[in-house]
Amino acid sequence: MATIYQVSELAGVSLATVSRVMNGNTRVSEAKRTKVLEAMKELNYRPNSIAQSLASNCTNSVGLLVSELYGPFFGEMMSGVEGELRAAGKHVIVAAGHSDEASEKDAIEFLISRKCDALILHVDAVSDQYLLELNQSGTPVVVINRSIPGLMENCICLNNQLGGYLATKTLLEMGHRKVAYVSGPMWKTDVRDRVAGHRRALQEFDCVVPDSLFIEGDFHEEGGVKAMLQLLQQPEPFTAVVCANDEMACGVMNCARDNNLDVPGDLSVMGFDNVIMSRYTFPHLTTIDFPSGEMGRMAANWVRQHIYQDSKKPVQNLFEPTVVMRDSVRGLA
Amino acid sequence: MATIYQVSELAGVSLATVSRVMNGNTRVSEAKRTKVLEAMKELNYRPNSIAQSLASNCTNSVGLLVSELYGPFFGEMMSGVEGELRAAGKHVIVAAGHSDEASEKDAIEFLISRKCDALILHVDAVSDQYLLELNQSGTPVVVINRSIPGLMENCICLNNQLGGYLATKTLLEMGHRKVAYVSGPMWKTDVRDRVAGHRRALQEFDCVVPDSLFIEGDFHEEGGVKAMLQLLQQPEPFTAVVCANDEMACGVMNCARDNNLDVPGDLSVMGFDNVIMSRYTFPHLTTIDFPSGEMGRMAANWVRQHIYQDSKKPVQNLFEPTVVMRDSVRGLA
DNA sequence: TTGTATGCGTTATCAG
DNA sequence: CTGATAACGCATACAA
Numbered sequence: 001m002a003t004i005y006q007v008s009e010l011a012g013v014s015l016a017t018v019s020r021v022m023n024g025n026t027r028v029s030e031a032k033r034t035k036v037l038e039a040m041k042e043l044n045y046r047p048n049s050i051a052q053s054l055a056s057n058c059t060n061s062v063g064l065l066v067s068e069l070y071g072p073f074f075g076e077m078m079s080g081v082e083g084e085l086r087a088a089g090k091h092v093i094v095a096a097g098h099s100d101e102a103s104e105k106d107a108i109e110f111l112i113s114r115k116c117d118a119l120i121l122h123v124d125a126v127s128d129q130y131l132l133e134l135n136q137s138g139t140p141v142v143v144i145n146r147s148i149p150g151l152m153e154n155c156i157c158l159n160n161q162l163g164g165y166l167a168t169k170t171l172l173e174m175g176h177r178k179v180a181y182v183s184g185p186m187w188k189t190d191v192r193d194r195v196a197g198h199r200r201a202l203q204e205f206d207c208v209v210p211d212s213l214f215i216e217g218d219f220h221e222e223g224g225v226k227a228m229l230q231l232l233q234q235p236e237p238f239t240a241v242v243c244a245n246d247e248m249a250c251g252v253m254n255c256a257r258d259n260n261l262d263v264p265g266d267l268s269v270m271g272f273d274n275v276i277m278s279r280y281t282f283p284h285l286t287t288i289d290f291p292s293g294e295m296g297r298m299a300a301n302w303v304r305q306h307i308y309q310d311s312k313k314p315v316q317n318l319f320e321p322t323v324v325m326r327d328s329v330r331g332l333a
Numbered sequence: 334m335a336t337i338y339q340v341s342e343l344a345g346v347s348l349a350t351v352s353r354v355m356n357g358n359t360r361v362s363e364a365k366r367t368k369v370l371e372a373m374k375e376l377n378y379r380p381n382s383i384a385q386s387l388a389s390n391c392t393n394s395v396g397l398l399v400s401e402l403y404g405p406f407f408g409e410m411m412s413g414v415e416g417e418l419r420a421a422g423k424h425v426i427v428a429a430g431h432s433d434e435a436s437e438k439d440a441i442e443f444l445i446s447r448k449c450d451a452l453i454l455h456v457d458a459v460s461d462q463y464l465l466e467l468n469q470s471g472t473p474v475v476v477i478n479r480s481i482p483g484l485m486e487n488c489i490c491l492n493n494q495l496g497g498y499l500a501t502k503t504l505l506e507m508g509h510r511k512v513a514y515v516s517g518p519m520w521k522t523d524v525r526d527r528v529a530g531h532r533r534a535l536q537e538f539d540c541v542v543p544d545s546l547f548i549e550g551d552f553h554e555e556g557g558v559k560a561m562l563q564l565l566q567q568p569e570p571f572t573a574v575v576c577a578n579d580e581m582a583c584g585v586m587n588c589a590r591d592n593n594l595d596v597p598g599d600l601s602v603m604g605f606d607n608v609i610m611s612r613y614t615f616p617h618l619t620t621i622d623f624p625s626g627e628m629g630r631m632a633a634n635w636v637r638q639h640i641y642q643d644s645k646k647p648v649q650n651l652f653e654p655t656v657v658m659r660d661s662v663r664g665l666a
Numbered sequence: 667t668t669g670t671a672t673g674c675g676t677t678a679t680c681a682g
Numbered sequence: 683c684t685g686a687t688a689a690c691g692c693a694t695a696c697a698a
Contacts, residue, residue: 094415
């Protein structure tokens with residue numbers, strides 16, 4: 001692999017001049033510049049970004065930590081991040097946190113030791129305090145889908161409360177009153193926000209539903225099935241069930257069908273996230289859109305603004321969810 | 334951030350000794366070793382992996398190039414790669430190639446300039462020749478789902494031919510004879526392999542189907558819908574359709590339902606890939622399992638063997654697909 | 667505008 | 683076993 005030194009020799013200039021034409025920040029005479037360029041081409045020179053990083057103390061790479069590398073939700077998000085960063089000539093180093101504290105911290109250490117210029121995190125096991133210290137300690141951090149007091153500027157959030165509200169309100173407006181709720185794990189902040197929105201909508205419509213119609217799920221399809229089974233076994237009737245994510249909504253719909261319940265004829269089902277799959281289910285799932293791709297892009301944009309100063313697109317910290325009407329919900333006569 | 338120099342000073346040893354206890358390859362007296370370890374702890378020292386990379390000419394990072402960052406298929410694969418590599422203390426740098434030649438090459442250049450120790454590629458736009466030269470030129474390459482003459486040792490493949498064969502054979506054995514086929518883009522090698530398997534099964538059963546029952550799709554859900562529409566408009570009757578991937582199978586099923594065709598009552602549908610979603614569709618999709626996660630893990634294992642020499646698990650170059658029976662296929666009386 | 671010299675934080679090659 | 687010292691490839695004050 002050719003080095004800057006060999007290029008300088010072939011071009012008959014100093015090593016510093018070569019460096020200058022590469023970075024393009026200092027003025028170089030046109031004559032020497034073309035000479036250097038030619039030499040580069042001839043030697044098929046490629047800058048060693050490792051050396052560049054060491055010398056400039058900038059790695060041009062940002063760490064991306066997500067809970068899982070698979071799943072439609074994270075896929076869209078990663079795609080957004082990578083697309084935006086790649087366009088700026090930056091690298092993304094990914095790691096998975098598996099929603100486990102030790103694993104998340106480990107991954108973050110991993111990324112830091114790699115000297116990432118910034119970290120984009122989607123974590124839920126690690127504490128707010130930890131993230132605050134992390135950001136203070138030298139590695140800028142932007143957090144997705146989590147609001148951290150004292151670090152709001154670095155958070156890219158979805159208004160989960162509003163999402164939960166919209167989901168339930170939609171059903172309520174269509175005449176449903178007996179609406180069951182299958183939530184995610186309540187230790188997650190976004191889950192609690194969605195539930196709060198749900199409760200607000202209920203309250204607004206003077207609607208009280210018994211506790212037995214509230215089930216804490218696990219965000220997985222099987223969890224949806226289990227929740228539905230539980231719902232079916234308790235005495236309270238219900239005409240609709242709103243789920244805290246699309247996977248569980250799938251489980252609920254499948255379970256309903258297995259129990260000879262027609263969706264949406266006998267039961268309306270509402271999802272959350274608007275995962276790609278939700279367009280393919282039968283019936284097509286009515287859900288709340290979570291713009292994960294856009295939010296990933298925005299997180300990357302944040303980094304471009306604050307770290308690389310190469311973007312002038314304003315940062316949007318809060319995203320608003322919207323209702324996506326499809327076929328799994330029906331109005332009550 | 335503390336450096337090795339400060340540690341050496343605090344420990345009262347030379348800088349070289351510190352380096353030695355870090356790497357643990359040379360013997361160091363127990364006394365000095367503990368002194369160094371203590372100093373490290375006190376200074377909260379973390380090695381600068383950039384400097385390590387420059388000095389050792391080993392970045393401990395491998396580039397991973399996939400077509401897209403989203404989608405269940407790549408998600409599973411990436412997850413396999415990251416899990417295996419992370420366990421070995423290696424980093425993975427990801428990029429998306431978008432099945433476009435310029436984009437794929439660009440991404441590869443990107444990864445190379447980052448001095449990845451090896452590249453794991455899932456590409457389909459770039460030529461065999463290019464990959465051969467790439468591998469020769471200093472950056473070891475392992476290719477997923479593509480067999481390259483002269484580079485077979487570096488390829489982790491699925492037996493697509495067998496997969497295509499199994500898909501169609503399954504239907505044939507159940508009595509179907511009028512089986513339509515919705516393929517992927519024919520310029521992709523794996524697509525052609527699947528088609529070849531399909532043809533082989535047909536031949537084996539002395540079954541000839543008219544050309545109008547063969548549609549070239551695009552691997553997307555909409556493509557499945559369009560293909561099904563096309564199938565419906567031509568005169569030849571058919572009792573089953575095998576699709577080159579699950580997404581298109583979803584489209585076919587949805588379109589069938591929209592046209593009052595019961596699946597599998599009136600029409601059997603076979604998918605390919607066994608994407609997570611296929612378990613959630615209605616009816617649950619019968620398909621061919623593509624062990625993308627395992628193959629990703631194996632690609633990573635290849636790298637560990639050949640580049641880092643820290644794995645003794647044997648490399649498996651060829652994976653066999655299997656039939657996953659679910660509810661979208663039914664035998665003909 | 668251009669060249670020289672030094673530093674970035676480690677590894678690795680020597681002597682001792 | 684240990685300690686100087688020279689790479690590694692590039693960026694960048696400083697000087698010219």
